[in-house]
Ligand SMILES: Nc1nc2c(c(=O)[nH]1)N[C@H]1C(S)=C(S)[C@@H](COP(=O)(O)OP(=O)(O)OC[C@H]3O[C@@H](n4cnc5c(N)ncnc54)[C@H](O)[C@@H]3O)O[C@H]1N2
């Protein structure tokens with residue numbers, strides 16, 4: 449339907465999404481599955497760590513009262529491999545042979561490394577050549593005391609954190625849920641790979657791109673559909689996925705054409721955030737909230753769809769998980785001429801290099817909304833502000849470095 453739309457700026461559109469109140473849900477998952485998930489509850493140490501006095505070296509454990517007048521002979525009364533304990537009292541002049549990681553006998557104050565000893569052939573005695581400047585014993589609670597925070601709330605767990613949790617035998621953690629996302633690609637021209645290509649038809653390339661973009665952002669794509677431009681079918685599909693997902697991403701059908709039905713759904717929504725942005729590509733980008741679900745209607749044009757995902761969807765998917773956006777904003781220097789002018793700000797697909805303390809930004813071929821030729825190689829976007837005059841070479845430009853791109 450052809451109706452007037454009021455365009456807003458890119459920052460205003462981003463702010464409308466950033467200000468949406470979210471109700472992130474939590475779930476309990478196995479610790480081993482929690483890499484890059486964010487803790488919704490702190491993980492506390494259930495005991496001191498280490499919980500026994502641990503030998504840091506392979507050697508011989510001795511009493512403090514024997515720690516003088518080296519070299520000297522000791523009687524070897526036993527052996528403590530890792531995992532074992534020595535429960536008898538250690539007497540003066542005696543020692544136990546002990547391995548790295550083993551529990552040190554309670555009374556022992558030091559472990560003399562084997563390099564500094566000369567055991568007898570039968571192993572029953574050992575001559576210790578010299579003492580040690582360190583005890584070579586890790587005392588109880590060196591890493592954590594019982595009750596200490598092992599990992600804090602809102603911390604993103606990484607493999608090191610998984611090690612720390614597992615050190616306490618923690619099998620499950622409470623984390624924020626990943627949002628469930630539905631992707632609806634719209635257009636009667638769309639084919640699936642495997643179907644024969646025909647004039648006027650194209651393969652649905654945005655669908656797989658969006659799926660992988662969502663996944664690398666930490667969202668879960670649990671519904672995907674490719675729908676023809678049939679209003680009833682589209683309306684039904686949209687209504688269904690809105691009830692079952694936190695975020696719905698549509699692409700295509702959002703312009704003013706006879707078959708662009710998403711625009712109508714947006715106008716009738718509970719909360720229309722915007723339906724036109726002063727940007728190219730993707731001026732038709734539309735966002736609304738219906739029944740508590742955020743619907744992001746991206747342009748069908750692949751270049752605009754790609755840009756729109758990073759500008760508006762990536763930060764939201766990350767916020768659901770209590771994770772910051774992985775898009776890094778920097779000041780770039782436009783290092784290759786771009787001579788076009790535009791009534792709207794242009795988000796230009798670029799590559800960059802970091803040289804002499806500056807991000808040098810190079811427009812990466814075409815800036816066409818409908819082109820997908822440079823999506824693979826684009827590593828950043830820069831913003832060319834709207835102007836009647838072309839932007840100067842070497843001008844400073846707001847630059848967004850894209851995640852997983854180098
Ligand atoms: N009279 C006007 N026409 C158009 C305007 C306008 O203001 N007045 N805006 C233009 C601009 S700008 C854009 S951007 C597009 C936006 O179109 P839609 O988002 O509604 O998308 P479609 O028309 O459905 O498709 C556009 C283009 O993208 C192709 N497409 C669609 N889906 C996919 C897919 N899943 N994978 C790959 N390619 C896809 C589709 O075939 C079209 O070529 O509207 C302009 N028109």
Ligand code: MOO
Nearest residue numbers: 729730731752817
């Ligand atoms: O709004 Mo569109 O600029 O062609 O993507």
